[in-house]
Amino acid sequence: MIKIENIHKWYGDFHVLQGISEHINSGEVVVICGPSGSGKSTFIRCINRLEDIQQGKIIVEGKDINSPETDINQLRAEVGMVFQQFNLYPHITVLKNITLAPMKAKKIPKKEAEKIAYELLERVGIHEQAHKYPAELSGGQQQRVAIARGLAMRPKVMLFDEPTSALDPEMINEVLNVMKDLAREGITMIVVTHEMGFAREVADRIFFMDYGKILEGGTPEHFFKNPQHERTKLFLKEIL
Amino acid sequence: MHWEVVQKNMVYFLLGSYPHGPLGGLGLSVLLALGGIFLAFWIGILFGLMRLSKRWYVRFPSIIYIEIIRGTPLLLLIFWFYFLVPVIFKKPMPEIRTTLIAFSVFTGAYVAEIVRAGIQSIPKGQMEAARGTGLNYRQAMAYVIMPQALRNMIPSFVNQFVSLTKDTSLAYIIGVQELTRTATQVNNRTMNAPAEIFFTIAVIYFIICFGLTQTSRYLEKRLSYKTSGRMRQRDIVELKDNSEAS
Ligand SMILES: Nc1ncnc2c1ncn2[C@@H]1O[C@H](COP(=O)(O)OP(=O)(O)OP(=O)(O)O)[C@@H](O)[C@H]1O
Ligand SMILES: [Mg+2]
Numbered sequence: 008m009i010k011i012e013n014i015h016k017w018y019g020d021f022h023v024l025q026g027i028s029e030h031i032n033s034g035e036v037v038v039i040c041g042p043s044g045s046g047k048s049t050f051i052r053c054i055n056r057l058e059d060i061q062q063g064k065i066i067v068e069g070k071d072i073n074s075p076e077t078d079i080n081q082l083r084a085e086v087g088m089v090f091q092q093f094n095l096y097p098h099i100t101v102l103k104n105i106t107l108a109p110m111k112a113k114k115i116p117k118k119e120a121e122k123i124a125y126e127l128l129e130r131v132g133i134h135e136q137a138h139k140y141p142a143e144l145s146g147g148q149q150q151r152v153a154i155a156r157g158l159a160m161r162p163k164v165m166l167f168d169e170p171t172s173a174l175d176p177e178m179i180n181e182v183l184n185v186m187k188d189l190a191r192e193g194i195t196m197i198v199v200t201h202e203m204g205f206a207r208e209v210a211d212r213i214f215f216m217d218y219g220k221i222l223e224g225g226t227p228e229h230f231f232k233n234p235q236h237e238r239t240k241l242f243l244k245e246i247l
Numbered sequence: 248m249h250w251e252v253v254q255k256n257m258v259y260f261l262l263g264s265y266p267h268g269p270l271g272g273l274g275l276s277v278l279l280a281l282g283g284i285f286l287a288f289w290i291g292i293l294f295g296l297m298r299l300s301k302r303w304y305v306r307f308p309s310i311i312y313i314e315i316i317r318g319t320p321l322l323l324l325i326f327w328f329y330f331l332v333p334v335i336f337k338k339p340m341p342e343i344r345t346t347l348i349a350f351s352v353f354t355g356a357y358v359a360e361i362v363r364a365g366i367q368s369i370p371k372g373q374m375e376a377a378r379g380t381g382l383n384y385r386q387a388m389a390y391v392i393m394p395q396a397l398r399n400m401i402p403s404f405v406n407q408f409v410s411l412t413k414d415t416s417l418a419y420i421i422g423v424q425e426l427t428r429t430a431t432q433v434n435n436r437t438m439n440a441p442a443e444i445f446f447t448i449a450v451i452y453f454i455i456c457f458g459l460t461q462t463s464r465y466l467e468k469r470l471s472y473k474t475s476g477r478m479r480q481r482d483i484v485e486l487k488d489n490s491e492a493s
Contacts, residue, residue, distance in 0.1 A: 055379060057375055057378070057379060080378075080381050080382070080383050081381065083378065083379055083380065083381045084380070084381030087379070087380070088375075088376075088379040088380075090372060090375070090376065092370075092372055094370075094372035094373060094375065094376035095376075096373065096376070096377075096391050096395075097395065098394050098395050098398070099394075107377075107380075107382070107390055107391075108377075108380035108381055108382055111382055111386045111390060112380065112381040112382050112383070112386065113381070153376075156376075156380065157379075157380065159380075160380055160381055
């Protein structure tokens with residue numbers, strides 16, 4: 008479903024992504040970890056074209072996302088994204104945060120969009136907060152709203168960029184639990200995180216990134232028990 | 248002191264010869280300021296957005312406009328329109344319209360900069376989140392960025408309005424019957440109370456501008472209440488504390 012063919016990206020002279028090739032299948036849950044600055048965020052932001060690549064190809068559902076013929080807005084509707092900093096819209100209520108894109112981009116009628124939003128809020132466990140503003144919620148609740156907002160467009164893939172790193176420790180689990188539910192429901196997920204417990208439990212594959220490359224990838228079992236690369240071993244020793 | 252001069256001419260200061268003749272005095276000043284800021288608002292939004300465009304041929308005209316105007320005194324701009332428009336179009340334009348155009352073009356450049364700063368003050372993540380859900384650039388601007396930016400712009404925008412209100416006195420120079428001109432006329436006629444007359448005019452300008460600034464403070468507060476219920480609660484607690492203390 009997602010084919011990544013030898014992509015390269017530069018920020019000026021700086022070679023951030025140095026040739027990444029991967030296939031990710033429908034329904035797969037992929038966790039990406041690696042040291043700070045290794046290009047994890049940059050990589051997943053390329054998948055919904057928040058960043059452009061200079062070489063290589065990214066094919067999502069058979070569409071080359073960097074081709075001028077691809078309708079980028081339609082593509083982004085199919086690839087939801089959750090950010091470290093939540094990025095909820097502070098000036099509108101939780102409900103409107105969720106219904107905005109379905110109503111404006113997909114032209115779904117208000118009633119229907121709200122029905123979907125309530126269902127999603129129920130699913131992430133905060134339907135009673137629908138009429139509050141983002142600033143009135145805790146960090147964990149805000150991130151769950153952000154997940155609901157991403158899901159409202161019925162995406163085929165969800166990208167998560169360190170969704171729990173900005174949270175107080177006691178709120179991390181409420182967000183991870185929502186993500187685990189999603190993983191079990193079979194949505195394709197690419198998750199940048201250092202929550203190795205989460206990776207062990209739900210990931211189909213774990214990628215280790217360093218210096219703009221995916222150094223190795225494999226099932227959690229393989230990854231934790233039998234890392235091949237020195238750098239992976241070092242990283243695991245530090246983080247576990 | 249001859250305060251009776253002020254008293255006798257108060258209606259003239261406020262309304263000019265209205266309703267028997269054209270509106271003038273404070274009424275005209277306020278009307279010019281309101282008209283000017285209204286047009287400047289739309290000019291400012293347009294050029295502020297153009298200023299942020301990725302395409303150079305959209306951005307460039309906006310930069311030229313903003314920089315030229317910011318380097319030109321308003322009085323000179325009024326002269327330009329007053330003396331040049333008749334030359335170009337071969338017929339004179341009414342003074343009031345001339346000043347209104349000069350005011351809008353002048354203030355529009357400053358509002359454009361306010362709009363640009365307002366948009367740039369919104370965290371990058373807002374645009375990314377909006378685009379990330381499939382909204383196009385225009386929709387993201389209209390529903391996510393602008394509503395927040397406009398709110399942040401209120402204080403600077405009101406400042407600009409206050410400046411413009413005071414600057415309407417420059418219309419004096421080409422014979423528009425605004426507040427300052429009515430004052431000068433009365434002074435030239437009576438000759439015995441310049442201090443009283445110009446003191447009164449100063450007070451009138453002050454009241455209007457002070458009122459505007461206060462309204463802006465109030466608006467800023469009220470709008471921020473709406474975005475954050477936490478703040479609302481905290482303010483209620485503070486209010487209680489204050490009333491208990493006093
Ligand atoms: N817009 C940019 N311009 C220039 N350099 C950038 C930009 N964004 C990121 N970089 C650089 O690219 C490198 C990779 O950044 P990226 O954010 O992808 O790392 P990361 O693996 O997500 O790190 P972290 O764990 O800290 O989030 C970093 O060295 C960063 O400084
Ligand atoms: Mg990152």
